[in-house]
Amino acid sequence: DIQMTQSPSTLSASVGDRVTITCRASQSISRWLAWYQQKPGKVPNLLIYQASTLESGVPSRFSGSGSGTEFTLTIGSLQPDDFATYYCQQYKSYWTFGQGTKVEIK
Amino acid sequence: EVQLVQSGAEVKKPGESLKISCKGTGYSFTNYWIAWVRQMPGKGLEWMGIIYPGDSDTRYSPSFQGQVTISADKSIRTAYLQWSSLKASDTAMYYCARPQGVGNWNDASDLWGQGTLVTVSS
Numbered sequence: 001d002i003q004m005t006q007s008p009s010t011l012s013a014s015v016g017d018r019v020t021i022t023c024r025a026s027q028s029i030s031r032w033l034a035w036y037q038q039k040p041g042k043v044p045n046l047l048i049y050q051a052s053t054l055e056s057g058v059p060s061r062f063s064g065s066g067s068g069t070e071f072t073l074t075i076g077s078l079q080p081d082d083f084a085t086y087y088c089q090q091y092k093s094y095w096t097f098g099q100g101t102k103v104e105i106k
Numbered sequence: 107e108v109q110l111v112q113s114g115a116e117v118k119k120p121g122e123s124l125k126i127s128c129k130g131t132g133y134s135f136t137n138y139w140i141a142w143v144r145q146m147p148g149k150g151l152e153w154m155g156i157i158y159p160g161d162s163d164t165r166y167s168p169s170f171q172g173q174v175t176i177s178a179d180k181s182i183r184t185a186y187l188q189w190s191s192l193k194a195s196d197t198a199m200y201y202c203a204r205p206q207g208v209g210n211w212n213d214a215s216d217l218w219g220q221g222t223l224v225t226v227s228s
Contacts, residue, residue, distance in 0.1 A: 034214035049214035095153035
């Protein structure tokens, strides 16, 4: 099985901050990686797929990079609507999700 | 409208059986895989398994193999997740989700059901 490890688990930030979340795969997954945002009581929402392709309708302040085993999600300027939990997902070999990163208000 | 509509919340006792559903509308149901994802209270997302309604080809996560059964009835555009004997530890929100690509299981999901909350308590 491919394991996905996100860091940090929790991140405290302020509106306007640049935020970076890291996701590491236990083996190479090329660019078979997606990022989701989930707010409490809501369904996960796809932000980025193929490591860096922005899903339609997602604000351009979100960006993704990486390949192989190391990936990052960056929020260029954190907005009030961005406080949520973020998950990475590999889909090279079925699906595995990272444990999540909660972005909270500092 | 393209959507996945899941059955309603369930409250069950340990040892009982349960089958929850996920109906796909607005797209070619038989040409896309459907995955099931568990989210236990306050926890992250866990992939349980996936089915191709076109021919009922099914794959399971090793963590869930033998614990649940995934099936589909393409005539009514519905996928199912079932348990034969529930445990308290099955208490969770269960989502169905559709990978983006036609015929691809190895894809991100841009379409999720609204979730079905299953509560197992004596």
